[in-house]
Amino acid sequence: MENNKRWEEMDMDCLVNIFQRLGLEDLTIGVPFVCKSWYRASLDPLCWRVLDLEPLDFMPWSKFTKRFLIHYSLNHFSFTGFMRLVAMRSHGSAIELRFPLLFGASMHDLFYASSECPGLKKVVMPNLLLEDEAHIPELVAKWKELELLEIQSKPACFLEMVAQISLNCKNFAGLRMLGSIKKDDALAIVKLLPKLKYLCFDKSYLPKEQLLMIMDGCKELERLSVKDCIGFEADEEVVKKALGIKIFQCEGSKLFDDSGYDTDECDPLYVHVI
Amino acid sequence: MRWRHRACGGGGGSSTDAGADQCWALGMLLRALFDSKRRKAPMVSASIRETVAVRRPDSEAKYEVPVWPSSSPNHRDFANWRPIWTDPSRLELKNSSTMSSEESAIEAAPETSKKVEPPKVVVLQSYDGEEFEVDLVVASQSETIKNMIEDGCVERSVPLPNVEGPVLSKVVRYWKRRVEGGKEEELKQWDKEFVEAEKQQLLEIMVAAHYLNSQPLFDLCCQAVADTISNMTVEDVREYFGIENDLTPEEERRIRDVNRWVFD
Numbered sequence: 001m002e003n004n005k006r007w008e009e010m011d012m013d014c015l016v017n018i019f020q021r022l023g024l025e026d027l028t029i030g031v032p033f034v035c036k037s038w039y040r041a042s043l044d045p046l047c048w049r050v051l052d053l054e055p056l057d058f059m060p061w062s063k064f065t066k067r068f069l070i071h072y073s074l075n076h077f078s079f080t081g082f083m084r085l086v087a088m089r090s091h092g093s094a095i096e097l098r099f100p101l102l103f104g105a106s107m108h109d110l111f112y113a114s115s116e117c118p119g120l121k122k123v124v125m126p127n128l129l130l131e132d133e134a135h136i137p138e139l140v141a142k143w144k145e146l147e148l149l150e151i152q153s154k155p156a157c158f159l160e161m162v163a164q165i166s167l168n169c170k171n172f173a174g175l176r177m178l179g180s181i182k183k184d185d186a187l188a189i190v191k192l193l194p195k196l197k198y199l200c201f202d203k204s205y206l207p208k209e210q211l212l213m214i215m216d217g218c219k220e221l222e223r224l225s226v227k228d229c230i231g232f233e234a235d236e237e238v239v240k241k242a243l244g245i246k247i248f249q250c251e252g253s254k255l256f257d258d259s260g261y262d263t264d265e266c267d268p269l270y271v272h273v274i
Numbered sequence: 275m276r277w278r279h280r281a282c283g284g285g286g287g288s289s290t291d292a293g294a295d296q297c298w299a300l301g302m303l304l305r306a307l308f309d310s311k312r313r314k315a316p317m318v319s320a321s322i323r324e325t326v327a328v329r330r331p332d333s334e335a336k337y338e339v340p341v342w343p344s345s346s347p348n349h350r351d352f353a354n355w356r357p358i359w360t361d362p363s364r365l366e367l368k369n370s371s372t373m374s375s376e377e378s379a380i381e382a383a384p385e386t387s388k389k390v391e392p393p394k395v396v397v398l399q400s401y402d403g404e405e406f407e408v409d410l411v412v413a414s415q416s417e418t419i420k421n422m423i424e425d426g427c428v429e430r431s432v433p434l435p436n437v438e439g440p441v442l443s444k445v446v447r448y449w450k451r452r453v454e455g456g457k458e459e460e461l462k463q464w465d466k467e468f469v470e471a472e473k474q475q476l477l478e479i480m481v482a483a484h485y486l487n488s489q490p491l492f493d494l495c496c497q498a499v500a501d502t503i504s505n506m507t508v509e510d511v512r513e514y515f516g517i518e519n520d521l522t523p524e525e526e527r528r529i530r531d532v533n534r535w536v537f538d
Contacts, residue, residue: 011481014480018500022500023504026504034515035521072537073534078537082536082537
């Protein structure tokens, strides 16, 4: 190798390996414009397997949005447009899709994602409007390869969602959710998703009874995270049951919350009078 | 014979002797390649031999090039010279059955090479002649080298014409540390320091790791390069890699259009 290294002819494998590790901002604004071979390498679907929209700021005044607008001489920029762009680039080979947490996405975006990216294994759902949440079960039914699902808050149709996952997603292994875990929810998890490996209910309302039921029923749990929950304390019984789980995290979980109630306001059955 | 002298500017003067030698040797080599059965192998003058020996120290052994009579102990009897695959006495045969035909000797050669014991220590030779003596287990971090050894193609030295000495020394350092082993966190920390220290040559090490098929090192370098160029402007990226922009304005416009229509 002499001094006149021609990096623009660097093996496609090298380029694609590097591009796979770059964020979507670099992949859309930076990489394709460096030179011809970089543009060709950026078209490889392997670069677009992980669609991580989470770190991007889609607000109209953000640096990213402005940069995109200038670079592409656009009149207006939309989250939907950007999501479609990256989904298209993946040519169906995307395995991970993370929506931004604070910036909401519409149901249209999610349906587009479900049809354009049928091979998704990990999905981080966005915040949805209440009326849109009802469509979640039919969404997850389309992702047959789904293994990990993260939802910001437990939807009203949680039981229906679990049923659809159980029917369609044979490799489903992990769920992360925040919400109030009722007896029915725990029963559904144990009955329909007994092979769960990872479960995360941080900051949820989780009574001890439900926690024990889940630990009993899901015998293949490898990682259970129930930090900062309300409804149980890590007493002997809980710790003993958790011995079979490789990683068990329950720091910060308390029986009652700071105001002295462990109430779930919607459920009078759970009110304790102190 | 005349065309050779014309090409080399005629015979006679001492300055053209070396040139005539080389032309003649080249001619003989070419003829030998195409007509090896009827002609004798070419002889090569001492001056050329010395030149070649500097560039490729094992050329004599490797290419079976006979030399003019010299006092060197490596001097071979030219009259008895044969290519290695036809000379049964030079094959290490485990079976005592005699090989008389050329065909059976050729068949025997690949099998014999598999029976050769893999060396415990190999010498990695870089493009610029630097040598690194390493244990087999260290060199096996490269799938390429590992396969060469398993296929019996390696007796002791492994030429790596695509890797420069300084780069190879860094690669060997990484392999040695990997072989030492240790806790996951310790290795990760060492990796981090390695990447930081070798920042200047990261791209060369990455390409070498790819050529040598050493996946952990390759992944480490790619990640480090990705971390470096992430959030860089296009101009800075070009500067870092030493790339010239070969996209015409027309092509750039077309790339933009391809990505724009989803926003309309």
